[in-house]
Amino acid sequence: MxxxxxxxxxYTPEPNxxxxxxxxxxxxxxIGHSIEAVTSAVVLASLGQCVHLYADRALLTQQLQQYGFxxxxxxxxxxxxxxxxxxxxxxxxxxxxxxxxxxxxxxxxDHSRSHISHDINNQKIVALYWLFLDSIKLAWIEDSxxxxxxxxxxxxxxxIMSGIEQLGAIAALAQRLKRAWVYYLPFVFLKDGxxxxxxxxxxxxxxxxxxxxxxxxxGMLQPLMQHARASHHADIATIEFARSxxxxxxxxxVSFMNEMSRLADSQQVDIQxxxxxxxxxxxxxxSYLQAGWGFGGNTLPTxxxxxxxxxxxxxxxxSLLQSVMHINEDQKELIFRKFWQYFDGFIDNxxxxxxxxxxxxxxxxxxxxxxxPLLALLWSYNIRTLVYSDKAQAELAALYGxxxxxxxxxxxxxxxxxxxxxxxxxxSPQDQLDITALNQQAMPIFDAQNVLTRAQIDSLVGEYxxxxxxx
Numbered sequence: 001m002x003x004x005x006x007x008x009x010x011y012t013p014e015p016n017x018x019x020x021x022x023x024x025x026x027x028x029x030x031i032g033h034s035i036e037a038v039t040s041a042v043v044l045a046s047l048g049q050c051v052h053l054y055a056d057r058a059l060l061t062q063q064l065q066q067y068g069f070x071x072x073x074x075x076x077x078x079x080x081x082x083x084x085x086x087x088x089x090x091x092x093x094x095x096x097x098x099x100x101x102x103x104x105x106x107x108x109x110d111h112s113r114s115h116i117s118h119d120i121n122n123q124k125i126v127a128l129y130w131l132f133l134d135s136i137k138l139a140w141i142e143d144s145x146x147x148x149x150x151x152x153x154x155x156x157x158x159x160i161m162s163g164i165e166q167l168g169a170i171a172a173l174a175q176r177l178k179r180a181w182v183y184y185l186p187f188v189f190l191k192d193g194x195x196x197x198x199x200x201x202x203x204x205x206x207x208x209x210x211x212x213x214x215x216x217x218x219g220m221l222q223p224l225m226q227h228a229r230a231s232h233h234a235d236i237a238t239i240e241f242a243r244s245x246x247x248x249x250x251x252x253x254v255s256f257m258n259e260m261s262r263l264a265d266s267q268q269v270d271i272q273x274x275x276x277x278x279x280x281x282x283x284x285x286x287s288y289l290q291a292g293w294g295f296g297g298n299t300l301p302t303x304x305x306x307x308x309x310x311x312x313x314x315x316x317x318x319s320l321l322q323s324v325m326h327i328n329e330d331q332k333e334l335i336f337r338k339f340w341q342y343f344d345g346f347i348d349n350x351x352x353x354x355x356x357x358x359x360x361x362x363x364x365x366x367x368x369x370x371x372x373p374l375l376a377l378l379w380s381y382n383i384r385t386l387v388y389s390d391k392a393q394a395e396l397a398a399l400y401g402x403x404x405x406x407x408x409x410x411x412x413x414x415x416x417x418x419x420x421x422x423x424x425x426x427x428s429p430q431d432q433l434d435i436t437a438l439n440q441q442a443m444p445i446f447d448a449q450n451v452l453t454r455a456q457i458d459s460l461v462g463e464y465x466x467x468x469x470x471x
Contacts, residue, residue: 027052027124028220029102031091032132033060035067036162036187039195040130042073045080046200049220050124054091054098056139069364069391073196095136095145099152102126126157127220133163133170146176155179158217162187164302167244167310171237174210181217184208184236186243189228192297193362193391202228206243208236244310247303248321253288254295255327261291261468262334271468272450291467293425293448294331296359296368331467332370335448336377338465339421342444348381353419355412356426356449357389357396363426364391366399370448371425379405386419388412389426413437427451435459 028044030037033055041051053060068074080086092098102125129149136145149159158181161170174182189202205228207215215225215233225231234242257275264271271291279286295301304325311318340347359369366372371389378385388409389396400406409415413434416422422438424447435456438445444463445452457464457471464471 025124026050026127028127028130029098030054030130030132031098032130032135032162033063034132034135035063035070035195036190037130037132037135038063038067038077039073039190039199040162041086042076042080042196043199043224044220045085046076047220047223049085049127051080051086053086053088055088055135056091057088059135059138060088066365066395067195068394069193069362070195072194076196091136091139093139095140095148096151099148103153126154128158128160128218130160130162133161133165142173146173150176150178152179156181158183160185160218164243164299164306165240166306166313167240168237170208170240171235174208174236177210180211181214182210182236183215183218184239186239187299188243188246192360192365200224200227203230204228205231206239207231207233208239209233210236244303244307247300248307248324250288251295251300251304251328252320252324254290254292255324255331257289257291258294258331258467259327264291264468265470268470269468270454272466273454274468290450292331292450293335293370293467294328296370297363297365298367301368332373333377334467335370335423335446335465336374339423339444339446342421342446342463342465347383349383350381350420351384351386351418352378352421352423353416354385354387354423354425355389356424357387357392358426361426361428361449362391364395366392366395369425371396374423374425374448375400375403375406379403386415388414416441419443421446424449424451438462 027050029052030041030044031054037053037055038060041053044051064074064077077086081088155178157179159177159179160183161173162185163170164186170184174184184207186206187199188204188206189198191198202224205225207225209215212235213233232242257271260274261271264274275289275291278284278289304321308318308321308325311321339352343350354371354374357366357369357371358364359367371387371392375385382405384405384407386407386409387396388411390410393408396406397408416437419441421443422445424445427433427449429451433452433456439459439461442462444465445460447464447466447469450466450469452464452466457466457469460471
């Protein structure tokens with residue numbers, strides 16, 4: 001699979017109600033290969049913008065493959081690439097080469113034009129530059145790209161930065177840039193499995209501005225701002241701090257509920273019922289009260305590490321943050337300990353079924369998922385693992401394809417009779433569990449996601465161990 005051609009899916013893109021009828025005479029220049037860069041390119045194209053995406057082609061192809069479960073996004077990506085609303089170029093060795101190309105086109109300088117081989121007839125005026133910092137730091141030296149943008153002849157073009165860095169780092173970059181229209185856009189709204197829609201109608205739009213009250217210079221993004229359910233604009237340092245605080249709070253809620261789930265086990269209380277009661281209190285709300293194996297993915301873990309680095313730089317000991325991270329790592333092994341205790345330690349050479357491998361239901365990514373420590377612990381006891389994870393199958397195969405104790409299966413109840421236990425790591429609520437099939441085997445279920453309802457638990461023939469829940 002190449003970056004330019006993606007396998008077709010059954011999904012047929014529908015016309016976007018926000019779409020403009022005419023393609024913009026300007027071009028949005030995006031630099032990066034991340035899922036955020038890909039999603040931004042697709043959304044801008046759907047809003048009628050022409051997009052030039054500069055990326056390491058190998059890394060871009062890898063990213064597209066890893067997010068193959070984003071069927072909506074992939075179908076639109078393929079369509080816009082074919083229509084050349086999104087044009088992909090190899091990332092040049094320097095920012096200076098990229099910037100000079102767009103500037104010399106307008107000055108008709110044939111010598112300077114040779115830096116990057118574009119089709120001159122298709123060249124347009126730059127409407128904005130959008131830098132995805134996680135991507136460019138792999139290719140460009142920070143001082144060099146800042147110098148290049150400062151030497152640009154067109155200082156009125158807005159420049160957006162996106163990414164997760166230590167507190168204040170992006171504000172410092174903005175101050176080093178001479179141009180006034182510099183912005184920071186954190187992707188706090190992006191949802192794995194629904195990337196396109198979650199950006200098109202953001203749940204929360206945060207925009208950091210180097211120059212206050214200047215968002216009107218981002219005209220092409222106005223539809224997104226207008227359709228956001230909530231939004232706030234402030235200086236870049238404040239938005240950085242808000243982004244980090246939001247993510248740390250979400251992580252803290254998860255770890256708090258997981259800590260309470262252990263106490264619930266000792267009190268024979270169902271933590272899920274407790275969560276539902278807590279959610280009735282409007283001061284608490286219902287978000288991130290689900291006990292389970294913890295949190296994973298890239299965003300929350302990266303955010304906590306960056307926050308910890310920031311605190312250390314200022315000689316601050318954030319004991320709560322350290323506890324949140326410790327609880328989360330320990331929680332990922334808890335379901336294995338419940339399995340070990342159930343069998344009184346006699347677990348060698350067994351066969352188990354594992355449902356799900358992604359860090360959350362609906363995603364195909366396994367970054368920081370509990371599947372990894374669970375597999376390592378099971379294999380240390382020579383336990384054969386039958387794993388069903390439809391969206392994360394390819395990623396697990398790439399990581400563990402040579403492991404003889406791993407068998408990836410294509411249906412959840414396939415070979416169920418061969419297993420002595422079932423683990424649930426991630427399971428979509430839309431997929432109905434077949435309790436009858438489970439009862440035919442009467443094996444213990446170790447539910448790390450607390451996916452079963454109380455009625456389903458009570459109807460099981462075999463034993464059930466969840467997180468803060470039991471039969």
